[in-house]
Amino acid sequence: MTPLDSVTTSELIAQKLRHDILSGKLKPLQPLRQDEIAAQMGVSKIPTREALVQLKTEGLVVLHQNRGAVVAEFSPADVTEIYDMRAALETLALERAIPNMSKADFVRAEGLIEIMDDERDALKWSELNWEFHAMLYRPAHMPRLLEHIRMLHSNVARYVVHYLTSVDYHAEAQRQHRLILQLCRDGNIAQATPQLAAHLTQAGKKIARFLKDEG
Amino acid sequence: MTPLDSVTTSELIAQKLRHDILSGKLKPLQPLRQDEIAAQMGVSKIPTREALVQLKTEGLVVLHQNRGAVVAEFSPADVTEIYDMRAALETLALERAIPNMSKADFVRAEGLIEIMDDERDALKWSELNWEFHAMLYRPAHMPRLLEHIRMLHSNVARYVVHYLTSVDYHAEAQRQHRLILQLCRDGNIAQATPQLAAHLTQAGKKIARFLKDEG
DNA sequence: ATTCGTATAAACGTATACGATTATACACAA
DNA sequence: TTGTGTATAATCGTATACGTTTATACGAAT
The missing domain is CATH 1.10.10.10 (Winged helix-like DNA-binding domain superfamily/Winged helix DNA-binding domain)
Structure with missing residues (x-):
């Protein structure tokens, strides 16, 4: 204007x-x-x-x-579909990113995890969660891939927030984040990617079930 | 209007x-x-x-x-990035589709391959090629995934057409198509998905190199 | 000659206006 | 009462109009 x-x-x-x-x-x-x-x-x-x-x-x-x-309304089936797509794309991103990760990346990722430990607001936690994941993927230098992942993430973010306000999933998610980050530090692609995939499909299933249960 | x-x-x-x-x-x-x-x-x-x-x-x-x-102009790096994404998403689609494929699907896919044998126009061949791939993925019943794949496919379609008009890749592609279709018939997910991934990443590399060479 | 500034033209971004489509309410008939 | 048709209102989709931004051409100054 x-x-x-x-x-x-x-x-x-x-x-x-x-x-x-x-x-x-x-x-x-x-x-x-x-x-x-x-x-x-x-x-x-x-x-x-x-x-x-x-x-x-x-x-x-x-x-x-x-x-x-x-x-847009997403059915439980839509949510699991999106999480399956995320698992496919995010493992690709992580696999390509790990060889390019720097010390500074690890420090900032660890910092984000610690901030998330203390964040109680579900919406803000979700935003930090995205920032953490994005940080893991940026060293891959695949901007289109990152943008696609961002869109998929934003599609389900509402439901994540909704879920987090009802169920305490933070502790388990944080444990998985720390594990994945450690595997990245070790340069252990072979274990990091399936761990990430499990992290995502597990979250997808939990949220889809939650949606189904509450009708 | x-x-x-x-x-x-x-x-x-x-x-x-x-x-x-x-x-x-x-x-x-x-x-x-x-x-x-x-x-x-x-x-x-x-x-x-x-x-x-x-x-x-x-x-x-x-x-x-x-x-x-x-x-939009795509650099060789963009093209390989898109093909990498396609490989990740299309193997997911194929893996989920194979258990749901029907006899009719195989008949139609085989029909498409035969039509493609005789198609000389690169643009039409590219459209048939998409139709063949889409047919392999539709039984997965993952509409969002299919739409994402369609968009990625259309992003590189121009370059595929360009490549096909200069280089004769048809025969090799058709051989790979027939192999993948046979593995689907066998319900052999374990071999079909890596074969598809190889088919795609190989095509991506060829086209990216072609783009790079011609400046 | 090159650079800079200004005037002019081209193209973009948005407000207003209006016809077309769809939804809603109500009357009337079964 | 229930269903159907019509009138009215609400909303959408697009054309026209206009101010703003960017590009281009040209002349002056260094």
Whole structure:
């Protein structure tokens, strides 16, 4: 809007909607009306529409022809599918990253784990969790791969937050994080990747079951 | 435009642009001007913009703030990265699909291979090649996974077509296709998935090297 | 000659406006 | 009461219009 915003209005709206969806403020199947969002943000519908197109391809909203957009809902089967994809892609990323990891990477990863020990807010913990994983994968120097993983992660982040607020999974997750990090330090690709895969598919199953149980 | 088109104008434009990019009619780094495209299609800029946003997230175009869109260019490193991702995701899909394959699936897959034997047009061959691979993965019943694979495939399709018009890779690819299909018939997941991975990474390396050599 | 600044044109991003589609409410008939 | 048709409102999708940003051409200064 103002001449100084170096980022486009569409992207600002997409960021806000993304945040509201991931934090749970906007719930699955909730309709997202263009006029309403535009008015609330003080802009017109057009950047709003472009933001919705963006979020559609990210998998966070679903668009129906002439019937508007709703927040995407994921079935338990969808969640396990996404975690299976994550396991496939993240093991690839880790495998390629380990040979390139530096001492500084290990220090920062360890620092993140320690911060996570004390973080009680589920949403913030989830963000730190992503940052930890991303740190493990960045040394692979595969930007497209990282972006795909980020999108998959953000697809299930809502459910992770929801799960974490009900069940205390932190301790077990942290134990696995420390184990994986140690295997990275050792340069032990052969054990690190299956450990990561197990970490992810286990989490996926837990969350899918949780979703199923609560109906 | 007319009241009868059941698909949105944005999607029509996206389809046309996608086709023109994949077929090589629009070349890497070529600018895509909104006004020009809109005038050429006889519509306004707005659906054109939405189509470009869509194609951006598919990785086929790159958008620069206030400087418009260009057809995405992939470096050799990008191509190998995408093939590595494909190998990871497609082996997952195949592994989950094999237990669900039916006799009809095998018949149709074999039919596709035979059609491909006689197809000389590189673009059409590439489309048939995708159809063959998709057929192997559909029984997995993982729609999100299939969609991700489709996007990755379309990202490199241009370069595959380019490669195929210069180098005769058909015979070797067909041999590998027949081998993989036979392993699927046998229900031999343990051999089918590494064979598929080899098929893909080999193709990726060949195409990346080809790109590098021709500058 | 090269560099810098300015004017002009081209292209982008968004607000407004309007026709088309879908949902909702209500009357009427079975 | 229940179902069906129609009128009305709400919402979507796109064209037009306009201000802003970026690129290009040209002239002045070093």
